[in-house]
Amino acid sequence: MAGAELAGRPGLWYHRPMETLFVIGGGLAGCEAALQAAEAGVQVRLIEMKPARMSPAHHDPRLAELVCSNSLRNDQPSSAVGLLKLELEIMGSRLMAAARQSAVPAGKALAVDRGRFAELVDQQVRNHPRIKLIGQEAVAPPEDAPCILASGPLTDGALAQWLAQRAGAAHLHFYDAIAPIVTRESVDMDHAFWGDRWAEPGQGDYLNCPLDRQQWAAFYAALTAAENVALHDFESPRFFEGCLPIEVMAARGEQTLLFGPMKPVGLHRPGQPGRFHAVVQLRKEDAEGRLLNMVGFQTKLTHQSQLRVFRLIPALAHAEFARLGSIHRNSFVDAPRVLDAFMRLRTAPNVFVAGQLAGVEGYVESMAAGLLCGLNAARLLKGQQPLRPPATTALGGLLAHLANDQTKDFQPSNVNFGLLPPLGGKKIPKKDRGALLARRAMQDLLAWLGDQGLTPAKAAPPL
Ligand SMILES: Cc1cc2nc3c(=O)[nH]c(=O)nc-3n(C[C@H](O)[C@H](O)[C@H](O)COP(=O)(O)OP(=O)(O)OC[C@H]3O[C@@H](n4cnc5c(N)ncnc54)[C@H](O)[C@@H]3O)c2cc1C
Known part of the structure; x- marks a missing residue:
């Protein structure tokens, strides 16, 4: 058998x-x-x-x-x-x-x-x-x-x-975190393009928001300096490696993000062949694609910090956040x-x-x-x-x-x-x-x- x-x-x-x-x-x-x-x-x-x-x-x-x-x-x-x-x-x-x-x-x-x-x-x-x-x-x-x-x-x-x-x-217990959601109509399409990783340019279901080197530097500095939500008495900061908050990844060094959720490889902006330094991918939340989830951006930053830091991403400069990220306890x-x-x-x-x-x-x-x-x-x-x-x-x-x-x-x-x-x-x-x-x-x-x-x-x- x-x-x-x-x-x-x-x-x-x-x-x-x-x-x-x-x-x-x-x-x-x-x-x-x-x-x-x-x-x-x-x-x-x-x-x-x-x-x-x-x-x-x-x-x-x-x-x-x-x-x-x-x-x-x-x-x-x-x-x-x-x-x-x-x-x-x-x-x-x-x-x-x-x-x-x-x-x-x-x-x-x-x-x-x-x-x-x-x-x-x-x-x-x-x-x-x-x-x-x-x-x-x-x-x-x-x-x-x-x-x-x-x-x-x-x-x-x-x-x-x-x-x-x-x-x-x-x-035992530990924590993971929820990623923010933005409305599609609030994404600045002059700074975003559709495309799946390693697919034909312009084809795919992900909306990509690129950052050049200078924009990346400003974003990274703001992210690593941003304020976190305080933990409750009963919580302890043990994060599950598979679902690390974006700011925890950032604190480990720039490369953690650039080789992780913000990696720029395998994506090509149609009509603009130049490389970009980092990218944020947005994935559809509903059948119509009206709501978009910031992939890998689970976070425990305060709401104010999230609005300030995530709006440094050029395509999200005027983003409307349908939901902001948050943290949760996780028992097992x-x-x-x-x-x-x-x-x-x-x-x-x-x-x-x-x-x-x-x-x-x-x-x-x-x-x-x-x-x-x-x-x-x-x-x-x-x-x-x-x-x-x-x-x-x-x-x-x-x-x-x-x-x-x-x-x-x-x-x-x-x-x-x-x-x-x-x-x-x-x-x-x-x-x-x-x-x-x-x-x-x-x-x-x-x-x-x-x-x-x-x-x-x-x-x-x-x-
Ligand atoms: C904040 C958060 C985000 C997550 N995000 C993802 C993700 O994006 N992708 C992913 O793959 N996994 C994610 N997970 C992990 C996991 O996949 C989900 O938690 C998943 O829903 C677990 O399924 P479950 O059936 O074990 O628990 P749940 O889906 O949470 O179901 C438990 C149910 O039990 C009910 N319940 C609880 N206590 C009682 C009680 N005493 N009496 C009666 N009913 C009770 C609850 O109301 C709930 O309906 C996330 C987990 C958390 C906590």
């Missing part, structure tokens, strides 16, 4: 077919989990505290809210997150289906109209005959009933206390020491932990964690062995990260090819590696599904 791994122990609440499954949190992981379990025939109660109580990042009363960017990142299977999306679709992800239906143009990425995406998922959950939505704040999972805890990275209050008690000192468990191989709390095996709270990072990864928890909770209730996809798949790679007890200071991770076992044989050029890893993952996933007697929800494209 190609790459297959099955449960060693079936679990404590094995085969209780009449049992109701509780899901706490109607975000990306919780909705995916609830829909998977309900589709498998299980009665589900989904507990969501919105709209009565909103976290600092949630504003939409609907379920499955994308709290920051509208991008689900690279959509090519030769990238790790592209592969993960493909695997999710093959596994029958309901949220990926909604993402496809609400997609907006975004070059090689998959971006969605967030309102339409939330609406599609919200309606699916509310109308599902086996899901009962309960509009309440949960303070703890039920003692003896099966439960999926998917309350997200901003879990707090009594529920956080319950988790801290169960997870002990290993329950020390998965390798707190969770078992199927993402259940070792100290409370009736509780799965799904989504960002489990120690994955990102929208797609949170959906993936929700899908696995939803499927496995349903399987255990039906007396079936839980599933663990092959280690060579992106799904398996994420699980491997959560189980990696070699890491002393466990941190959440986006999916990446480093989580998968390397390809055997002779050294493979970097440019070919993604495609080969994706091909291997697809072969192993399909063989494994066949071995489990499961049918792919979608045909795998030729890779």
Whole structure:
């Protein structure tokens, strides 16, 4: 059986077919989990505290809210997150289906109209005959009933206390930040041009805002001198490397930005062949492209500082900011020491932990964690062995990260090819590696599904 791994122990609440499954949190992981379990025939109660109580990042009363960017990142299977999306679709992800239906143009990425995406998922959950939505704040999972805890990275209050008690000192916290959004009509098109990186000049979905050397110097000086929002007493400045605030990157030196979010390479201004020194990319937030997100500009600068510094970018000199950047706390468990191989709390095996709270990072990864928890909770209730996809798949790679007890200071991770076992044989050029890893993952996933007697929800494209 190609790459297959099955449960060693079936679990404590094995085969209780009449049992109701509780899901706490109607975000990306919780909705995916609830829909998977309900589709498998299980009665589900989904507990969501919105709209009565909103976290600092949630504003939409609907379920499955994308709290920051509208991008689900690279959509090519030769990238790790592209592969993960493909695997999710093959596994029958309901949220990926909604993402496809609400997609907006975004070059090689998959971006969605967030309102339409939330609406599609919200309606699916509310109308599902086996899901009962309960509009309440949960303070703890039920003692003896099966439960999926998917309350997200901003879990707090009594529920956080319950988790801290169960997870002990290993329950950690850190911060990431939200990028500003500008209105498209306020961008000065004399200083901006459309184009995707490495695409034909003038073609693409990104609006690029270049800076020459002098403009860059003024911008950089202002950014590094700008004032930050003060942290609360309960916050400590531990930033997640994958989502560093722009000013923190700037403080590491000019090159960090010029080789990072402001890199000028691969972009050509139509009719103006000269190089520019730096560039800010704006990505569409909605289907019409009326709102544009400043890519990689997550920040904890004060609002006044943001307005002053970001308006030094020539194209944004008169920009209207539909939303300014901000900072947020982000909770996650020390998965390798707190969770078992199927993402259940070792100290409370009736509780799965799904989504960002489990120690994955990102929208797609949170959906993936929700899908696995939803499927496995349903399987255990039906007396079936839980599933663990092959280690060579992106799904398996994420699980491997959560189980990696070699890491002393466990941190959440986006999916990446480093989580998968390397390809055997002779050294493979970097440019070919993604495609080969994706091909291997697809072969192993399909063989494994066949071995489990499961049918792919979608045909795998030729890779
Ligand atoms: C500020 C911020 C910005 C982010 N930006 C991005 C980004 O741009 N791209 C990206 O890929 N990832 C981003 N992430 C990371 C991550 O992908 C998202 O947080 C994602 O939404 C996580 O999905 P989730 O299902 O785990 O949690 P959520 O989507 O947050 O869902 C949790 C749900 O549980 C509910 N809830 C919480 N507590 C309770 C309770 N006690 N009782 C009942 N309901 C409760 C909440 O209201 C919410 O609806 C960001 C995270 C944060 C905090």
